[in-house]
Amino acid sequence: MEATEHKAPNYIAVWAALAVLTVVEVAVVYLHLPRRLMVISLVFLALWKAMLVALYFMHLRFEPKRLLYVVLAPLPLAVILVVGVMHGFRGP
Amino acid sequence: MTAHAATHGMTGGEHAQGAVGVHTQKLGMWVFLVSEVMFFTALIGSYIILRWGTNAEWPEPRTVLAIPITAANTFILICSSVSMVKAYAAAVRDDQPGLKKWLLLTVLGGATFVSVQAFEYHHLVEKGFLPSSGLFGASFYTMTGFHGFHVTCGVLSMIWVTIRAFRGKYAGGRFHGIETIGLYWHFVDLVWIILFTIVYLI
Numbered sequence: 406m407e408a409t410e411h412k413a414p415n416y417i418a419v420w421a422a423l424a425v426l427t428v429v430e431v432a433v434v435y436l437h438l439p440r441r442l443m444v445i446s447l448v449f450l451a452l453w454k455a456m457l458v459a460l461y462f463m464h465l466r467f468e469p470k471r472l473l474y475v476v477l478a479p480l481p482l483a484v485i486l487v488v489g490v491m492h493g494f495r496g497p
Numbered sequence: 498m499t500a501h502a503a504t505h506g507m508t509g510g511e512h513a514q515g516a517v518g519v520h521t522q523k524l525g526m527w528v529f530l531v532s533e534v535m536f537f538t539a540l541i542g543s544y545i546i547l548r549w550g551t552n553a554e555w556p557e558p559r560t561v562l563a564i565p566i567t568a569a570n571t572f573i574l575i576c577s578s579v580s581m582v583k584a585y586a587a588a589v590r591d592d593q594p595g596l597k598k599w600l601l602l603t604v605l606g607g608a609t610f611v612s613v614q615a616f617e618y619h620h621l622v623e624k625g626f627l628p629s630s631g632l633f634g635a636s637f638y639t640m641t642g643f644h645g646f647h648v649t650c651g652v653l654s655m656i657w658v659t660i661r662a663f664r665g666k667y668a669g670g671r672f673h674g675i676e677t678i679g680l681y682w683h684f685v686d687l688v689w690i691i692l693f694t695i696v697y698l699i
Binding site: 419423443444447462468472475476478479480483486490491495 | 517518519524527528530531532534535538539542543545546550551559564565568571572575576578579581582583586589679680683684686687690691693694695698699
């Protein structure tokens with residue numbers, strides 16, 4: 406039992422962080438910040454929350470590196486897909 | 498025994514090691530999730546291109562959608578992710594009552610999320626905001642609809658897993674099934690975090 410306890414992350418702390426970040430996100434929307442600053446903060450907050458979920462809830466932090474490479478593999482492809490379609494959409 | 502299982506659970510398990518040194522069941526779920534990343538990239542990418550890559554008229558989402566209710570719903574989904582990891586932790590230490598309790602709470606959280614979304618759709622349709630209401634209407638219902646479909650599949654699978662848990666199928670360190678469904682569940686939560694920001698807030 407002790408052996409499992411020290412390995413398990415503090416899920417309640419991650420939950421509290423996610424809750425606080427969600428409140429901050431909604432606050433950012435109603436703060437009437439300059440548009441560009443609002444968008445950058447929101448994207449940053451969303452990526453931060455997504456990272457917390459992937460690293461702690463999906464245990465990626467504790468997985469072997471090789472699994473991490475499998476998981477990260479589609480991300481460059483995702484960027485290529487969006488940039489490629491955006492380029493094609495606007496035309497040459 | 499449970500400590501042994503837990504130690505090995507992190508690195509692969511005592512049986513069925515995959516090529517990358519993780520349990521094959523878990524690797525299979527990850528490969529599926531990788532394909533899901535591309536699926537949602539297509540949807541989110543289309544939204545980005547349609548909204549910022551064209552001159553199409555686009556309403557401020559917060560003037561059409563109810564941010565506070567959806568923020569609360571986001572929080573419910575995050576809570577159900579926490580109950581899911583709690584269920585996993587309970588399965589790892591072979592705490593059967595804990596496993597059942599946390600699985601039931603996860604089902605409840607997921608079902609609540611879908612119900613609130615159905616209520617939101619109903620409200621929006623009554624207000625006259627339809628899938629045919631321009632590019633925003635079309636992309637809003639496509640993205641949140643596909644996500645809602647994923648949550649619904651997750652809730653149905655979770656009900657199945659909960660029934661199996663009540664039958665003692667995950668006792669004695671057999672926690673890989675819980676870990677696998679958990680990965681799917683957290684992924685759906687993760688996608689919602691991105692969708693909530695892009696579709697509702699920005």
